[in-house]
Amino acid sequence: MAPSRDRRPGFSRRAQYGLFVTYVLGIAGAVVGAALLALSTVNPAGFAALRSGVAELTAPASGGIAVVVRGIASVPQAIGGWIDVHGENARLKARMDRAAGALMTGRAAVIENARLRRLLAFRERDEGVVATARIVSTSASSTRRYGLLNAGRWQGVEEGQPVRGPEGLIGRVLEAGPNTARVLLVTDPESVVPVRRLRDGRAALVAGRGDGLVDVRTIDTADGQFRPGDVYVTTGVGGIYTPGVAVAIGTARGTDSAAAQPFARPDSLDVAMVSRQYFAPPPPAPAPSPAPSPSPSPSAAP
The missing domain is CATH 2.40.10.340 (Rod shape-determining protein MreC, domain 1)
Known part of the structure; x- marks a missing residue:
């Protein structure tokens, strides 16, 4: 007689080990979660330090994963650009031929602007x-x-x-x-x-x-x-x-x-x-009021 397909985990040593490991991991996760919850309630400063340490350890991995995700997300756009590159190239050439005069004027303006910036030593800088x-x-x-x-x-x-x-x-x-x-x-x-x-x-x-x-x-x-x-x-x-x-x-x-x-x-x-944090400038100091002029005394009258 063929063995039943609905065998319980007790018939398989591998299934027993897998079930045991699952229980151990579940209990360990519950214990760690309870410990973290207790730490965040009793000692918030220590929990913040622990969380900062975990962030320090996971920052390189997060950066690498972000680079990979951006690379994968750019694949469809690269494929679409490659498909349309020939038609787009022809359209751009036609547009450049029609706007040759404007293009030369724009280049001259850019060169002049760069020269004036060098003469004036123009620098855009945010000191904050x-x-x-x-x-x-x-x-x-x-x-x-x-x-x-x-x-x-x-x-x-x-x-x-x-x-x-x-x-x-x-x-x-x-x-x-x-x-x-x-x-x-x-x-x-x-x-x-x-x-x-x-x-x-x-x-x-x-x-x-x-x-x-x-x-x-x-x-x-x-x-x-x-x-x-x-x-x-x-x-x-x-x-x-x-x-x-x-x-x-x-x-x-x-x-x-x-x-x-x-x-x-x-x-x-x-x-x-x-x-840096923004601090509003203090209000201007009030202007001093002029001193009142002394009134003449009655004895000084003629």
Whole structure:
């Protein structure tokens, strides 16, 4: 008689060992999770140090995985570009032939501009930048939004410093290790940034939603009508963020709050800049009031 297919694990020594290892790993995982939960409750500073150490160890692997993912994502685009390269080349040649005069004028303007820049010793420099680094990973699969920056205290990065990209504000440094730093993104529910609306200067708050978008919330009841296309920039109120940095653009209408899309997307950024915290200049000292002129005494009258 053929053996039954529904044999229990007890008939196979390999199945018994596999089941035993599964139980051991499950129990070990539960014990480690309970220990980490207890550590985060009893000693938050120690838990933060442990988490920073783990981030230090995993940063090289995260950077390598990010490079591989970017390489794989660029394969379809490279294939499509290779397929269209012949037609695109012909179109570009025809366009260059039609615009030969404009092209020569543009080249002359570029050369002249470069000459004037050298004569004037023109340099664009931001003295507030502390470090320029890469965001090697982000927590896109969680309701909390963090980014891991490939720079830390050894590069001058400290807690509370703002982080921005070429497009706009990314967030602020939450924890800084020796060579890595954890960034609280503007899309995190715990992030609140004071902003103003460009079209009328109305003050508002940008708060994270945890889903890749932000909410723009009114501060007062006057003109709380939010519209799609409204641009919001930092105000510098409360410090930390330098005024005038782009934060988000409105995507929906609302009265008290409305959804908006951040300008900077950490998952597609290659380089991020860490700046010093902004401190508003002190108010000007009041001008001294003129001393009153003495009134003549009655005895001096004739």
